[in-house]
Amino acid sequence: xxxxxxxxxxxxxxxxxANLGFxxxxxxxxxLIGVLPGIGATATIAMLLPITFQLEPVSSLIMLAxxxxxxxxxxxxTAILINMPGESSSAVTAIDGYQxxxxxxxxxxxxxxxxxxxxxxSVATFLVALFAPPLTAVALQFGxxxxxxxxxxxxxxxxxxxxxxxxxALAMVVLGLLLGIVGTDIYTGTPRFTMGITQFADGLNFVAxxxxxxxxxxxxxxxxxxxxxxxxxRNINRLFPSRQEFRxxxxxxxxxxxxxxxxxxxxxxxxxxxxFASYTMEKKxxxxxxxxxxxxxxxxxxxxxxxxxxxxxxxxxxxxxxxPANPVMALMIGAMIIQGIVPGPSVVTDxxxxxxxxxxxxxIGNLMLVVLNLPLIGLWVKLxxxxxxxxxxxxxxxxxxxxxxxxxxxxxxxxxxxxxxxGYIMSKLRxxxxxxxxxFVLGPLLEENLRRAMILSRGxxxxxxxxxxxxxxxxxxxxxLVLVFLPQIRKQRDEVFTESEG
Amino acid sequence: xxxxLTRRALMGTALAFGLAGAAAAQDFPDRAITxxxxxxxxxxxxxxxxxxxxxxxxxxxxxxxxxxxxxxxGSLGAQQVAKADADGYTILMGTVATHALNPLILxxxxxxxxxxxxxxxLLVLVPNVLAVxxxxxxxxxxxxxxxxxxxxxxxxxxxxxxxxxxxxELFKTMAGVDITHIPYKGSGPALTDVLxxxxxxxxxxxxxxxxxxxxxxxKALGVTTAERAPSFxxxxxxxxxxxxxxxxxxxxxxxxxxTPPEVVETLASAAxxxxxxxxxxxxxxxxxxxxxxxxxxxxxxxxxxxxxxxxPVVVEAxxxxx
Amino acid sequence: MSTRQKDxxxxxxxxxxxxxxxxxxxxxxxxxxxxxxxxGPGYFPMILSGLLFILGLLVTIKSFGREGEPGTPxxxxxxxxxxxxxxxxxxxxRGLGFVPALFFTTLIASQASVKMRPMYALxxxxxxxxxxxxxxxxxxGLPFRRFGPWLPx
Numbered sequence: 004x005x006x007x008x009x010x011x012x013x014x015x016x017x018x019x020x021a022n023l024g025f026x027x028x029x030x031x032x033x034x035l036i037g038v039l040p041g042i043g044a045t046a047t048i049a050m051l052l053p054i055t056f057q058l059e060p061v062s063s064l065i066m067l068a069x070x071x072x073x074x075x076x077x078x079x080x081t082a083i084l085i086n087m088p089g090e091s092s093s094a095v096t097a098i099d100g101y102q103x104x105x106x107x108x109x110x111x112x113x114x115x116x117x118x119x120x121x122x123x124x125s126v127a128t129f130l131v132a133l134f135a136p137p138l139t140a141v142a143l144q145f146g147x148x149x150x151x152x153x154x155x156x157x158x159x160x161x162x163x164x165x166x167x168x169x170x171x172a173l174a175m176v177v178l179g180l181l182l183g184i185v186g187t188d189i190y191t192g193t194p195r196f197t198m199g200i201t202q203f204a205d206g207l208n209f210v211a212x213x214x215x216x217x218x219x220x221x222x223x224x225x226x227x228x229x230x231x232x233x234x235x236x237r238n239i240n241r242l243f244p245s246r247q248e249f250r251x252x253x254x255x256x257x258x259x260x261x262x263x264x265x266x267x268x269x270x271x272x273x274x275x276x277x278x279f280a281s282y283t284m285e286k287k288x289x290x291x292x293x294x295x296x297x298x299x300x301x302x303x304x305x306x307x308x309x310x311x312x313x314x315x316x317x318x319x320x321x322x323x324x325x326x327p328a329n330p331v332m333a334l335m336i337g338a339m340i341i342q343g344i345v346p347g348p349s350v351v352t353d354x355x356x357x358x359x360x361x362x363x364x365x366x367i368g369n370l371m372l373v374v375l376n377l378p379l380i381g382l383w384v385k386l387x388x389x390x391x392x393x394x395x396x397x398x399x400x401x402x403x404x405x406x407x408x409x410x411x412x413x414x415x416x417x418x419x420x421x422x423x424x425x426g427y428i429m430s431k432l433r434x435x436x437x438x439x440x441x442x443f444v445l446g447p448l449l450e451e452n453l454r455r456a457m458i459l460s461r462g463x464x465x466x467x468x469x470x471x472x473x474x475x476x477x478x479x480x481x482x483x484l485v486l487v488f489l490p491q492i493r494k495q496r497d498e499v500f501t502e503s504e505g
Numbered sequence: 506x507x508x509x510l511t512r513r514a515l516m517g518t519a520l521a522f523g524l525a526g527a528a529a530a531q532d533f534p535d536r537a538i539t540x541x542x543x544x545x546x547x548x549x550x551x552x553x554x555x556x557x558x559x560x561x562x563x564x565x566x567x568x569x570x571x572x573x574x575x576x577x578x579g580s581l582g583a584q585q586v587a588k589a590d591a592d593g594y595t596i597l598m599g600t601v602a603t604h605a606l607n608p609l610i611l612x613x614x615x616x617x618x619x620x621x622x623x624x625x626x627l628l629v630l631v632p633n634v635l636a637v638x639x640x641x642x643x644x645x646x647x648x649x650x651x652x653x654x655x656x657x658x659x660x661x662x663x664x665x666x667x668x669x670x671x672x673x674e675l676f677k678t679m680a681g682v683d684i685t686h687i688p689y690k691g692s693g694p695a696l697t698d699v700l701x702x703x704x705x706x707x708x709x710x711x712x713x714x715x716x717x718x719x720x721x722x723x724k725a726l727g728v729t730t731a732e733r734a735p736s737f738x739x740x741x742x743x744x745x746x747x748x749x750x751x752x753x754x755x756x757x758x759x760x761x762x763x764t765p766p767e768v769v770e771t772l773a774s775a776a777x778x779x780x781x782x783x784x785x786x787x788x789x790x791x792x793x794x795x796x797x798x799x800x801x802x803x804x805x806x807x808x809x810x811x812x813x814x815x816x817p818v819v820v821e822a823x824x825x826x827x
Numbered sequence: 828m829s830t831r832q833k834d835x836x837x838x839x840x841x842x843x844x845x846x847x848x849x850x851x852x853x854x855x856x857x858x859x860x861x862x863x864x865x866x867g868p869g870y871f872p873m874i875l876s877g878l879l880f881i882l883g884l885l886v887t888i889k890s891f892g893r894e895g896e897p898g899t900p901x902x903x904x905x906x907x908x909x910x911x912x913x914x915x916x917x918x919x920x921r922g923l924g925f926v927p928a929l930f931f932t933t934l935i936a937s938q939a940s941v942k943m944r945p946m947y948a949l950x951x952x953x954x955x956x957x958x959x960x961x962x963x964x965x966x967x968g969l970p971f972r973r974f975g976p977w978l979p980x
Contacts, residue, residue, distance in 0.1 A: 036967075049546040049573060050967050056559055143701030170889065171837075174844050174882040181851050181875050187577070188868035189688050192610075192665045195868055196854050201584075201615060204577035219909060226905035226939055324700065325716055327693045330545065337547030341555055343788060345716045392940035393951060399909065399936035400929055400955045403916040408969055411574055412581075416917030420910045427906070431898070432840035450871045455687060459659060459703065462864030539970055572970045590976070 010132060013359030017367055022065050025058065026364050029066035030371050033073020037080070039401050040087040040218060044074035046408045048334045052341070060342040061357050065364040067338055068318075071331050072124065072365070075314050076372050079116045079307055080383060084109060085398055087218035089210060089405070091444045092310035095278040097217055098437055099295060099302030106298050109387060110242030113380045115252050115300060116307040117373050118244075123260040123308035124369035127315035130264050131322075132362050135351075138316075139323040142268045147455035148466050152476035153269070154449040157276045159480045160283040161441040172438045175429075179442020180449065182207060190454060202414035211406050211415045212443055215422025216429065216436040218402060222395050223427040242380055248300060255285050255305035263312030268319050275444050281309035287486065296435075315365055322350060322358060533593055533768045534567040540758075542598045543582025545575040548691070549712050549792075553629060553756045554598040556788055560779035565771070578666060579603040580615050587621035591763035593772060596625065599759045601668050605811035609819045610666045618812070623769050624804035625758035626776040629794040632711045632753050633672050633729040635743060636718060641705045646727045646746040649706070653682040660706035661695040664688050669708040671815065672729050672752040674822035676708075679747045699723065710754060711737070711793040729753060736793040755797075755811075757804050769801055834895035841887030848880035908939035924975030925964060930956040 016022065036047045047070055055063030075092070082093040083100035096116065103112040130138075145153075158180075162172050185196040186206030197203040244252065262284065263277040285305040286295045295302050317329060325346035327333035339346045344354060351358045386394075406415050426436055460466035468474045542554045551573065558569040574582035583603040589595035597603070604618040616622075635646065643649045652658065662669040665688045677684055687704055689695035692713045699707040700722055707714070707723075711734060717723040718737065727743035728734045729752040743750045758776055760769055779785060780798035789796050799807070855876055861867025912935045919928040933952040937943045943951075963969045 045546075047967075050969060052546065052555065053559065053571065056555075143697070146698060146701065146703035168886075170882060170885055171840065174879060174886065177875055177879045177882060178844070178847060181847075181872065181879065184872050184875075189665060189690055190866075191859070191868050193858060193868040195858060195872060196851065201577055201581065204581070205575070222909055222939075223902045223905040226902040226909070227900050320697075324697070327547070330547070333545065333547035333691075333693065335547075337552050337555075340552045340712075340792065341788075343791060345719075345791065390942075392937075392942040395909075395940070396933050396937035396943075396948075396951055397955055399912050400933045400959060403913045403932050404929070404959060404963055404969075406913065407916065407920060408963075410576065411572060411970070412576070413917035413920065416913040420912075420914045423910055423913075424906065427902070428843075431901070432836055432843060434840065451690070453871070454866045457864055457866060458685060458687060461657070462862070464863065570968070570970045 006133065009355065009359045010363065012356065013132075013361075013363030014367075016061060016356050016360030017065065017363035021059075022062055022360070022364065023367070025062045025066040026069045026368050027371055029069020030073040030076075030368050030375065033070035033075075034077040034080075034372065034376065036070070037074035037077020037089065039077075040081050040085065040089060040214060040398060040405055044071045044078075044090075045330045045334065046405075047074060048331060048338075050408075052334065052338060055338060056341065060339070060344055061360045063338060063342060064335065064357070064361055065368075067335055068361060068365060069368045069371075071335075072311070072314055072368060073372060075311060076117075076120055076376065079120075079310075080113060080376075083112045083116065083303070084383060084387060085218065085394075086221040087398070087402070088213050088440075091209065091213070091275050091440065092278045092306070092313070094213055094217065094437060094440050095282050095306040096303055096310070098282070099297075099299045101221075102296065102298035103300070103303065104387065108298065109384045110380050111244050111248060111300070112303050113383060114243050114377065115248070115304050117376050117380070119252065119256045119259065119304045119308035120311040121369050121373040122256050123263060123310075123312035124315055124372075125366055126260050127264045127267070127312040128362060128365045128369070131316060131319055131365070132359075135319045135323050138268050138319055142320055143324075144472060145269055146470070147452040147459060148470050148473040149476065150269075151449065151452040151456050152467060152473040152480070153276070154445050154452065156476050156480040156483070157279060157441065157445055158449070159483045160276075160280055161438045161445075167433060167435060171434055175434050175436075175438040176442040179439040179444075180446035181442075182212065182439075183443045183446025184450065186447075189451060200414060202412055203418075206447065207418055207443075208406070208409055208412070208415045209444065210409050211418040212422050213440055214402050214406060215419045215424075216426030216439060218398070219419065219423025220426030220430050220436070222398065223423065224430060225391060225395070242384065243377075251300050252304035254288075255281070255301040256308045258284060258288075259305035259308030259310075260312045263309030263314075264316045266309075267313030267316030275448075277309040277313035278306035279441055281305040283483075311369075318361075318365070321346065322361070325350070533765075533771055534565050536594065537568045537570050538565070538593070539595050540569050540571050540598060541582045541586050541595065542571055542573050543575065543579035543600070543603055544573065546573045549631065549710055549754075550598055550600055550756055552712075552792070553631075553789075553794065556785060557598075557628060557758075557776065557779055560782050560785050561772075561775045564775040564778050577615075578607055578664070580607050580611065583607075583618075584615045586759065586761055587616040589761050591623070591761040591765075593760050593764050593768035595761065596772065597622070597759045599757045601754050601811060602666075604757070604759070604808050605815050606666060606668060606671065606819070609812065609816055618808060619805075621762050622759040623762050623764045624801045624808065625760055625769055626773045626801065627755060627757040627797045627799040627804040627807050628776060628780060629789060629796055630730070630753045630755045631792075631794045632734045633669055633708055634711045634714050634718070634725050634737075634740070635672075635676065635706070635708055635727045635729065636699070636714055636723040636725045637706050638699055638702045638704075639721065639724045640702050641724070643726070644724070646741070646743055649726055650680045650682055650746075653680070653684050657683075657685065658706060659685040659687050659704050660708060661687050661689055661699050661704040662708050663692040663695050663710075664690060668752065668754045669710070671818050671822060673708045675750065675752060675818045676743065676747070678818070678821050679750055715793055734793055735795075736790065755807075756794075757807070759804075773800055832892055832894055834890040834893045836895050836898065837886055837890035837893075841883050841885070841890055844883030844886060845880055846883075848876050848883055851879065852876035902939075904941065905939045908935055908937075912936040919977075920971065920975075922975045922977040924973050924978065925971035926956060926960055926973050927978070928975075929959055 078089040078093040079096045082088040082097035086097050086101040088094040088097045100112045187204045259281040262281045266277040285301040286292050321332045336346045406419050540558050542551050544550045558571050562569045579602045586597035608618045698704045718725045725740045727741050731744050731751045777798045780796050855869050855872045858869030859867030860869045912932045916932040930952050933955045937948040
């Protein structure tokens with residue numbers, strides 16, 4: 004009953020008035036900032052780090068964690084409402100969420116995201132509490148070969164993201180992979196595709212690419228024939244999901260939670276795949292796969308749950324090993340060190356109050372988020388009734404600030420304009436942005452791990468099949484590939500090949 | 506004629522600026538100072554920078570705002586400060602990478618580490634450590650060298666051209682062994698793979714590896730400083746096996762070249778006071794960082810010495826970046 | 828649409844992909860390819876460029892013998908004003924400072940809509956600038972200079 008007493012201790016720490024307050028401040032700030040296009044959790048936490056110096060270590064980490072999942076949550080809101088994903092995970096939510104919004108179902112989409120996130124967050128938090136140490140051991144089994152195979156699986160799945168031509172989706176993935184290569188080669192230090200611009204030495208900024216190909220391209224599309232059509236339908240239906248919709252989202256939420264929890268544990272890019280993987284799975288399992296890309300409820304419920312579950316379980320490597328799974332976690336480590344806590348395996352034993360307090364606060368924070376956001380949905384949806392010609396200059400201003408705030412690099416703003424144009428051209432040629440973005444995120448990981456695996460195996464490519472986990476992942480990739488390319492499915496796909504805009 | 510005019514105009518401008526600078530120097534600082542940290546938030550340079558900035562703000566009576574300008578191994582941030590107004594309101598948290606290694610490694614020099622900066626204060630020296638996964642059957646530096654001569658080994662580092670990579674290369678040269686270098690994007694992923702025994706050996710900053718060494722998940726074979734580190738007295742120095750081996754990372758404050766000496770002095774003395782604060786001393790000790798808190802002249806000497814020391818290593822390891 | 832059956836969109840798409848592949852392939856020249864054991868920086872980009880070219884070729888070929896869909900109008904006005912807005916912000920935020928740069932950025936972007944009247948655009952730009960300055964500069968303490976060195980005060 005160690006767990007129960009530990010959890011009880013955690014809750015007693017987290018539910019002190021002060022800590023509840025910091026948790027609330029964290030989730031509110033996170034949500035607000037996540038909602039602003041372009042400004043993500045990383046920038047926010049970096050900005051707010053100095054404030055936390057004066058706080059107790061537990062309180063400061065509770066607040067920072069609150070900002071993190073609050074921002075994740077807020078990011079989905081922007082993705083759904085204006086097709087502006089601020090992080091790779093919400094890029095998937097944007098696909099169907101935005102289409103739902105355009106059809107007047109923004110309320111349903113937002114509520115689904117809230118409910119899915121809450122459920123997934125709660126379950127994943129429990130997993131963190133229960134299995135953190137053994138799960139870490141599994142994560143450490145992942146070497147370069149395993150990551151490579153995992154990324155291959157991710158890429159294969161990405162084809163299912165497309166609701167148009169498989170061929171063009173593949174082309175987008177490859178183009179994304181190439182764009183992901185821009186920057187300095189980590190093995191030799193050679194700059195690649197940087198056009199001699201030092202500012203791109205560390206690669207293109209994800210936020211710039213995502214906001215360009217999704218957000219700006221969408222604004223341009225909406226400005227095509229302003230007089231003839233409304234961007235958003237005026238008749239917004241009910242805000243809260245019906246009983247029927249609740250039934251529809253149950254399965255995707257459960258499966259999304261499972262996928263997200265597992266992938267979130269892997270440091271080094273596992274969590275990136277969570278929402279993509281969930282989307283693929285839902286599309287494959289759905290009785291109406293043709294709905295995906297046009298506003299499928301499962302296309303929001305699954306990825307949102309997966310994303311949030313992954314966000315929680317990515318704390319596992321941080322808390323048990325002191326190893327960051329993503330840039331936000333790296334910041335949390337910095338915050339801990341500044342507070343005089345050495346992150347690592349000893350945190351659980353040396354600082355049980357801190358460890359369990361944070362875990363308990365995650366659950367409390369998720370509860371706060373859902374309580375806070377369900378009433379806000381009405382407000383967000385009202386936002387869509389603002390005339391579009393007023394809304395988009397505001398979006399543009401926020402995006403410019405957001406993109407600039409990531410690194411303070413003007414070249415990111417030039418990149419966002421370029422990718423806006425590219426995204427618009429792509430949409431004209433009926434290419435879809437989601438596979439491109441996935442390729443962009445996975446490209447560097449794929450190459451890095453491929454090359455590392457080959458060096459470690461001393462040039463023996465069988466390393467990918469002789470290592471059991473890697474081999475297993477490749478087999479799954481093969482199965483997915485066969486499913487995608489089965490002629491029947493392809494035919495069906497071509498039948499439903501229609502332009503997503505309407 | 507045009508030439509003289511231009512020259513006179515230039516001199517006039519310089520004079521005007523100089524006077525303005527002197528006037529400004531007296532009440533320096535009268536607004537917030539930006540401390541550029543040329544690496545992403547959360548890393549060891551960032552942590553040192555934020556602790557110092559926090560304490561120095563109290564000392565100077567003005568907020569020091571930390572701005573992370575990461576990219577190109579620290580070059581982007583350093584370049585930004587090199588080009589900034591020389592008024593002391595934009596300063597840099599320089600490191601061994603920005604002021605010794607990058608200038609030696611980069612083919613295109615984005616800035617000159619000596620001519621473009623006014624040294625302020627060398628804050629801390631940070632030891633690096635050579636560590637192995639406990640599954641590797643070696644317990645001393647000598648045993649590792651012997652093993653490396655018998656079978657192929659690989660070591661992880663936080664990236665190409667980083668102080669850790671070069672510490673590894675220096676080790677290989679001095680020990681006369683060949684160990685394959687596996688670069689990662691930062692210390693975190695490199696550590697993960699060594700903890701998971703995907704790669705057996707690592708060169709890492711002592712602060713980031715310390716908790717794993719204490720918990721026994723990593724076996725420290727030696728620290729890279731000439732003497733043992735006070736925080737790990739049981740871990741020998743690599744120099745005990747390979748006499749003369751010495752590397753460390755360091756953090757120092759720099760202002761742009763041309764900053765008025767009074768301003769530099771104000772900053773340096775604030776840094777000195779900050780580094781003497783018991784709370785800061787305690788944090789740095791936990792962090793295994795050795796406090797120096799030097800004056801401007803010592804830092805200038807230090808930069809020159811470091812460049813002299815690293816040049817042969819860089820040449821030997823044949824590391825160069827475009 | 829031409830009389831012979833072809834999908835113009837896909838034809839352009841395919842050619843575009845091949846052009847992109849050619850561009851990346853050209854940029855790969857000079858990067859070391861290496862071996863499978865020690866892959867050079869050019870290895871992966873070379874394979875990808877080749878793959879992209881093949882995919883572009885396939886898209887091109889498949890575009891024939893199939894009817895395309897009618898295209899939609901192009902948002903020229905949008906392109907003209909939306910895309911320069913962030914570029915302007917990037918060029919001026921350090922020089923002019925956050926406040927004026929943001930004001931003009933919003934003003935430029937707002938011109939992308941035919942429905943936007945000048946007075947209204949001005950009011951909107953002022954409102955956005957004031958709100959953003961309050962939120963980002965004062966509220967969040969983003970390290971931006973509100974008024975930059977290009978301005979006389």
